[in-house]
Structure formats: structure tokens, C-alpha cells
Amino acid sequence: MRRLCLILGDQLNRDSTLFNEFDPQQDQLWMAEVQAESQHVWSHKQRIAVFLAAMRHFAAALRAEALPLDYLVLGEHHFASLSAALAATLEQSQPEEVWLVRPGDYRVLGEIVQVCREQDIPLRQLTDKHFLSTPGEFKTWVGAKQPRMEFWYRVLRKRYAILMAGDKPVGGKWNYDHDNRGTFGKAGPENLPPPTLFAADEVTQTVLQTVQQHFPDHPGELERLHWPVTPGQAQQVLARFFEQVLPHFGQYQDAMWTGQPFLYHALIASALNLKLLDPLTVIQQAEQHYHTGAAPLAAVEGFIRQILGWREYVRGLYWLHMPDWYGMNALAAERDLPDFYWTGDTEMNCLRESIGQTLRYGYAHHIQRLMVTGLFAQLYGVQPQQVHAWYLAVYVDAVEWVELPNTLGMSQYADGGIMASKPYIASGNYINKMSNYCRHCRFKPAQAVGAEACPFTTLFWDFLARHEARFAGHPRMGFMLKNLQRKSAEERAAIQEQAVQFYARSC
Ligand SMILES: Cc1cc2nc3c(=O)[nH]c(=O)nc-3n(C[C@H](O)[C@H](O)[C@H](O)COP(=O)(O)OP(=O)(O)OC[C@H]3O[C@@H](n4cnc5c(N)ncnc54)[C@H](O)[C@@H]3O)c2cc1C
Ligand code: SF4
Numbered sequence: 001m002r003r004l005c006l007i008l009g010d011q012l013n014r015d016s017t018l019f020n021e022f023d024p025q026q027d028q029l030w031m032a033e034v035q036a037e038s039q040h041v042w043s044h045k046q047r048i049a050v051f052l053a054a055m056r057h058f059a060a061a062l063r064a065e066a067l068p069l070d071y072l073v074l075g076e077h078h079f080a081s082l083s084a085a086l087a088a089t090l091e092q093s094q095p096e097e098v099w100l101v102r103p104g105d106y107r108v109l110g111e112i113v114q115v116c117r118e119q120d121i122p123l124r125q126l127t128d129k130h131f132l133s134t135p136g137e138f139k140t141w142v143g144a145k146q147p148r149m150e151f152w153y154r155v156l157r158k159r160y161a162i163l164m165a166g167d168k169p170v171g172g173k174w175n176y177d178h179d180n181r182g183t184f185g186k187a188g189p190e191n192l193p194p195p196t197l198f199a200a201d202e203v204t205q206t207v208l209q210t211v212q213q214h215f216p217d218h219p220g221e222l223e224r225l226h227w228p229v230t231p232g233q234a235q236q237v238l239a240r241f242f243e244q245v246l247p248h249f250g251q252y253q254d255a256m257w258t259g260q261p262f263l264y265h266a267l268i269a270s271a272l273n274l275k276l277l278d279p280l281t282v283i284q285q286a287e288q289h290y291h292t293g294a295a296p297l298a299a300v301e302g303f304i305r306q307i308l309g310w311r312e313y314v315r316g317l318y319w320l321h322m323p324d325w326y327g328m329n330a331l332a333a334e335r336d337l338p339d340f341y342w343t344g345d346t347e348m349n350c351l352r353e354s355i356g357q358t359l360r361y362g363y364a365h366h367i368q369r370l371m372v373t374g375l376f377a378q379l380y381g382v383q384p385q386q387v388h389a390w391y392l393a394v395y396v397d398a399v400e401w402v403e404l405p406n407t408l409g410m411s412q413y414a415d416g417g418i419m420a421s422k423p424y425i426a427s428g429n430y431i432n433k434m435s436n437y438c439r440h441c442r443f444k445p446a447q448a449v450g451a452e453a454c455p456f457t458t459l460f461w462d463f464l465a466r467h468e469a470r471f472a473g474h475p476r477m478g479f480m481l482k483n484l485q486r487k488s489a490e491e492r493a494a495i496q497e498q499a500v501q502f503y504a505r506s507c
Helices: 045-064 082-093 106-118 135-142 149-159 202-214 231-248 269-273 279-291 297-321 349-361 366-380 384-394 400-411 428-434 455-466 478-485 489-504
Strands: 003-006 027-032 069-072 097-101 123-126
Touching: 003 082, 027 045, 027 082, 045 069, 045 202, 082 106, 097 106, 106 123, 106 400, 135 149, 135 297, 149 297, 231 269, 231 279, 231 297, 279 297, 297 400, 349 366, 366 384, 366 400, 366 428, 366 455, 384 400, 428 455, 455 478, 455 489
Parallel strands: 003 027, 003 097, 027 069, 097 123
Antiparallel strands: none
């Protein structure tokens, strides 16, 4: 064998560079389903099923092209980990080289490098053409400056001529984020388009049984799969988004509503991350909706910014700061993740709603992740690595290169400011403004002390008090700290006492 070409579970794009020089006469494709990839974090059943179903559909498509593929099926081999499976294949087939598109995950890359080294077989890493920038380009661009998403986004807007009029942004502004803070008002969202669902074909049916059989005690529901697992299905999800949702995208991006898990979100992150969708095509199609007048500029720009801006930026940061990022804990947070993160069993309605839908669908939208589950963990002082393990486990779109920066960086400030210039913190009043969760909660968002005090509000003030010295002089924390300092000594003592009682109770 000349080359063994590895395809990982999140590398399911047929236009991958792996196929460029592939010769079916001399080379072999290799894919493996292994238990450890679903167990290194306690993965949600929907997440496991999405990966396995998408992998099996991709394998079927490769076989239909008569490409030589060695595919290890879960339960039909005894290898516990990816490295064990790969080591056995290499020993047996002795290829001249191993080829691999750069993995999205530092841990997986390390495993593969080590196995190849142990077997003394050269490993060639190929550029991942799915992304619109490379980690190397990002590193060069960063140089010695403090990188911010907005400026990398502008570089890529220009490079791919997206929403550009010559060298100026269409409409005169790069960013319409200010137009994106809408709430639903008392009546709530109306006529929301339902998500696209697919009947499970035979491949998916078998995967659902496999997951129930091999991972019965894993979190999450799996009566049916809610997510696309083929490029065709992913296109249908995208078409629904463009036709029915995009015009409202930015406007309600930060809003939340009881019983409405999907609102005006695209629901494409898992399809993008498994590479069932090509990001540049998605971006260009979105842009067309602006040019044809089907969607306003603010909505289209807001959507494109998520993919061309945030998605590329977090990947650049991930590779720039790994492996150091993983261990960071700038705020010295040491509490355990409360058990209710795995059950949704809590009196706090915002958390009950956000975690409940997470367990049902493997999905919560960005503001639920950042400003409900992430916010609580940060205010409560949960050890960031436990928060990271939870986010990596419970979302269908969770892959480490995107999850880790969002969790340890944006949501927990564990990196001390690599990703976010200040902690994303707020009291219960923010959740009250952006949702109707508080209306159905026994706590009162404006109250920091007393029997009905909202834990978010108590812990918000307590967080500021705990970290007052650290953030003194921080240009973007001054306003919050001044509000804290306006409180009398008695008020501060009462808040602290309330927080101590809350920590002492099992929540
Ligand atoms: C703590 C935390 C953990 C997260 N973990 C993940 C993760 O594991 N995988 C993941 O893909 N996203 C993650 N995100 C980012 C974001 O929440 C999800 O991409 C989004 O909610 C997916 O839903 P959607 O497809 O409906 O996205 P939409 O809100 O409709 O956005 C469209 C697309 O933009 C991209 N995008 C949006 N925000 C971000 C962001 N902050 N970083 C990178 N890409 C973004 C996604 O590809 C998304 O599909 C996380 C955010 C937070 C705060
Ligand atoms: S009152 Fe507090 S705990 Fe209850 S829903 Fe509102 S923010 Fe959440």
C-alpha cells in the first residue's frame, strides 16, 4: 500500500484535499467508529448518533463510487480508541505513508502523530480547504497584537469579496450588530417556521439502535434524530433557513422564549462542523439573498459574520493557543458543575428551559449557551474544565476547535482575556429583558437578597465583589464595579450572606 488516507468523523466532505491525489490502485481510505470518541466526554446520544449516521452515509457514498475503504464498525471490532484501531491497521497493512487532513482537535492530532511515530511511518498533514483561512495565516496576522474578531472578519470579507463595494463594505458599515438586539415583546414570537425533520432511513435506524445499545446511560433523548446527516439533508435545512428565517436572523439573535428552542437560528452548526456544508457556498448564497432583496443587509451581514467572522476567528485562536488554553483558570474557579446540568432538574426556570431543550435536542442557541448555562457556571465559579467537558458532550455541533474557545474563552473568561475583552456577566435582569423565562420562575430577577432572590442576581454581585481587586482599573468593568461600590456595607454583607447560603445549599 502506498498511502493510508484517514477520514475522521468530522471530515465528511468529498471535495477534501485528501482525495486530490488519491489513487484507488495504490491507496486506501480508512474510517473508524470507536467507543472512546463518545466517552472521553459523556456525550449526548443525539451527538453520538449524528456523528455515526453521517459517517456511515459518507462511507456508503464512497463505496458507491467503488473507492477502497476500510471502515471499522462499532461493536464489530475490539479497539477501544482511535489510536489502538489505527495502530492495528498500520501494523497489518504497512503503508508507505499516512495522509490526513489536519484534524479539528488537538487531542486527536496528538494521538495520530504518536501512533505513526511509534510505527515509524511518515504522516503527512494536509491543509483543510473547508476553512477560509489557515491557522498559519491567522498566526501571521496576529503577530504581536491583541486579535479581535472584527478585524480578522474584515480581512476575510476583503479576501473573498463578500458584501463589498470595491474596498468598502456594502452599505458603508462593516457590522450591523447594533440592529441585532431585538426582543419579542409580551406576545412572544409568532408563526415560527418549524425545523426540518427527516424520516430515518435504514442506515440511521441502525445507528439509533447502536447508540441505545452501546451508550444506554449517556445523557439526552433519542426517540428520533433531529439533525441532518447527509449533504442533501443539510441543504434542506439550509434552504428552510434562507427561505423562512434569514430575513429575521439578526433581529432576534439574542432573544429567548419558553418552549421555543430554535427561534430564528440557522440550525446548521453540526452540518458545517461535520463538513456536510461548505461555508463559502453558504456565505455566498446568503449574500445573494441581500442582492436579490430577499433579506435585509443587517440580517445577511449578521449571519455572514457568524461564519466568516466568529467561526474562522475561533479556529485561528484555538490553534494559536493550544495546548495551553486547555488548562487555564484565570479566575481560580474550583466548584463542581452542579448535577442539574445533566438533568435540568432545578427551580431556576431559565436553566431548566435551556438545559431541558439541550437534553431533548442536543441544541441550545448561542445566547442560551453564553448567557444562561455559561453565565451561571461563571458566576457560580465552576471549574472551567468541567464546564468545557459539559459543552463538548451535550451539543450536536460540539467539536473542540470551536467549543473550547467559546467555553473557556468567551463564556468562562478562564483565559483571562484571550478571546473576550471582559467577562460576559450579567444579573437576572438581562435574562428577564431578553426572554420570558422569569415570568414562569419562582425567583424575582431584580432581587439579590431574600427568599425570592434570583440566584443569577445574587451571584452577579458576589462575583463582582469576589473579583473587585482583579478588575479594578479594567476599562470595560468600571461601570459594573461603580454600581457595586454604590451599595452600602450592609447591602454588600447581605448579598454575601445570601450567596454563602446559596453555595451551601445543593442547587
Ligand atoms: C459556551 C459556548 C459553546 C459553544 N460551543 C459550540 C460548539 O461546540 N460548536 C459550534 O459550532 N458552536 C459552538 N458555539 C457557538 C454557537 O453557540 C453555535 O455555533 C450556534 O448556537 C449553533 O446554532 P446555529 O447553527 O443555529 O447557529 P446560528 O446562531 O444560526 O449561527 C449560524 C452559524 O454561525 C456559526 N457561529 C455562530 N456563533 C459562533 C461562535 N461563537 N463561534 C463559532 N461559530 C459560530 C455557527 O457555525 C452557526 O451554525 C458555542 C457558544 C458558546 C457560548
Ligand atoms: S428569575 Fe432568575 S433564575 Fe428565574 S428565570 Fe429569571 S434569571 Fe432565571
